[in-house]
Amino acid sequence: MIDVTVENFEAEVVAASMNVPVLVDFWAPWCGPCKSLGPVLEKLETEYVGRFKLAKIDSDQEQQLAGMFGIRSIPTCVLLMNGQPVDGFMGALPEGQVRAFLDKHVPTAEEMVAEAEEEEAQEALAEGDTGTALEKLQHAVVTDPANDDARFDYVKLLLQLGREDDAKVAFAPVIAKAAMSRKLGALKTWMDALDFVASGAYDASAEAGFEAKIAANKRDFDTRYARARWLITQQRWTDAMDELLEILMRDKAWSEEIARKTYVAILELIEAPKPKVAEGQIPPEDPVVATYRRRLSSVVLS
Incomplete structure (x- = not known):
């Protein structure tokens, strides 16, 4: 539990809520119901062992913060996650109801x-x-x-x-x-490529064979797509996307847009996890991912 003021609100509530849910308890020393709710909240914070953080704001002393949240009566509790209010309740709820409220939002152990x-x-x-x-x-x-x-x-x-x-x-x-999740679908695309290459008996000489066929027929999309899948198994991601772009520039809808779908899957596979950032900030984007997103958009929208 921490007492919050205007001076530490940004750090102790907004920034902290980027990592763990923060329950803000608006109270006042003269408020009878506040005195019964406070110990319940403190007990649960201890019991939940880091699953949420309790921040207490004296609404008399910190009227600016109370006004910012539109507090009309106390006690009022507001739960913040990722810098934003997501839920709350008013009044001195019994422990069971407060626990049920928390369990809707806070992560399990x-x-x-x-x-x-x-x-x-x-x-x-x-x-x-x-x-x-x-x-x-x-x-x-x-x-x-x-x-x-x-x-x-x-x-x-x-x-x-x-x-x-x-x-x-x-x-x-x-x-x-996998069919409903972009991330899981991307993994399946990778594993399907591995199975495809293994079943086709492609070896170290495969690339030369691909290039010869493509040189003879630029619109040999089956070979181009096979080469893209082979490149995926080699983890040559940008080469694979370049090959898929060659298909898309010639026929965007070929084979039920499989080239575009595979390209998007590769972007998902090579994108690094984005770090958590403060409210209003945009996490940095990988320059390679950004470049290939633009290339895909320029081809698909042309």
Whole structure:
């Protein structure tokens, strides 16, 4: 619990809510119901062990903040997440109702652990420590199997390391969701390309064969698409997108727009996780991703 004023509001409430839900309790010393609600909130903050942060604002002393939130009566509680108010309640609710309110919004203990593991994995990857990153991501998936973001990063790293069988095992629980999720669908595109290349017996001489066929017929889209899939298996992402652009420039709708769909999947695979930023700020975009997004737009919209 922390007492919030105008001076520390930005840091203790807005910025803090980018990482953990912040419950703001507007109260006053003379308010009887506030005195009964306060201990309940403090007890739950302790019990929830970091799953939310309690911030208390004396509405008499901090009228500017109370006015900013449109407080008309106290106690009033407002929950902020990612810098924005998302819900709230008025009055001294009993503990059971406050608990139910919190459980609608705050992450579970498992989700908190998985998120922390995922962040540590990204830090390890930035330092080139793939072993630690893989261990952290695996633990995140085991701890919170419903965390598709952690699973995406885990399967993606397995594929990057050439551990295709392990990737397929880790992907199996969510394969049915691939058609409804851009991220999971991107992983399936990668694994389908691996299966395609393996079944076609492509080897180190494959590229020369592709180039010969394409040189003979620029509109041999089947070969161009096969080459793009082969390049995906080599993790030559920009080369694969360049090949797909060649198809799109000649026939955007070929084979039910498979070239565009595969191109979008590659963008999803190569885009690094965006860091959390303060309200109103835009996270930086990978320059390669930005360039290839523009190229796709210019071709598709032309």
